[in-house]
Amino acid sequence: MTKSELVERLATTNGVLTRKESELVVNIVFASIENALKQGDKVEIRGFGSFTVRERGGRQARNPKSGEIVDIPAKKTPFFKTGKDLREKVNDLKQ
Amino acid sequence: MTKADIIENIYEKLGLSKKESAELVEMVFDIMKDTLENGEKIKIAGFGNFVVKEKANRRGRNPQTGEEIVISARKILTFKPSQVLKASINTQ
Numbered sequence: 001m002t003k004s005e006l007v008e009r010l011a012t013t014n015g016v017l018t019r020k021e022s023e024l025v026v027n028i029v030f031a032s033i034e035n036a037l038k039q040g041d042k043v044e045i046r047g048f049g050s051f052t053v054r055e056r057g058g059r060q061a062r063n064p065k066s067g068e069i070v071d072i073p074a075k076k077t078p079f080f081k082t083g084k085d086l087r088e089k090v091n092d093l094k095q
Numbered sequence: 096m097t098k099a100d101i102i103e104n105i106y107e108k109l110g111l112s113k114k115e116s117a118e119l120v121e122m123v124f125d126i127m128k129d130t131l132e133n134g135e136k137i138k139i140a141g142f143g144n145f146v147v148k149e150k151a152n153r154r155g156r157n158p159q160t161g162e163e164i165v166i167s168a169r170k171i172l173t174f175k176p177s178q179v180l181k182a183s184i185n186t187q
Contacts, residue, residue, distance in 0.1 A: 009126050010122055025109065025123065028109075033101075044097050091170045
């Protein structure tokens, strides 16, 4: 499923919103999460999961082409932890 | 931040009632859950991909007793953030 398919499904399920409005809703959902993470905030979505920011320490690595040692600076990375309910339901598929 | 803050943002920008805004946010996550529960992946451009992956059986150890156990095969949900999201989080 792509974002536009999600927009489409939201518009049909809801039945009231136009496609444009439906797209705006989906965009606001993800922009809100992004903005919270940018501020280092944790985002908790009940029944779905939580998004947090994890810090990765700087490290040294090698440029595989030239063999040169380069410093990789510390950086932040978004992390998603699946909620218990969704985790169990996703796993249930198998049985 | 929780769902309530997302609902507030929708309410402010779309001029819908709080109740309608709440229902819409609920709907977005319900659609996503449904899709993932069916094993289908979700690709959100500029944000990231949610993918259901199959994990094979593996050996593990009970950290308390040291006893060897088999961790059964399972399906797990992973999130791979897009380059855009990663870059955005690293800029002030």
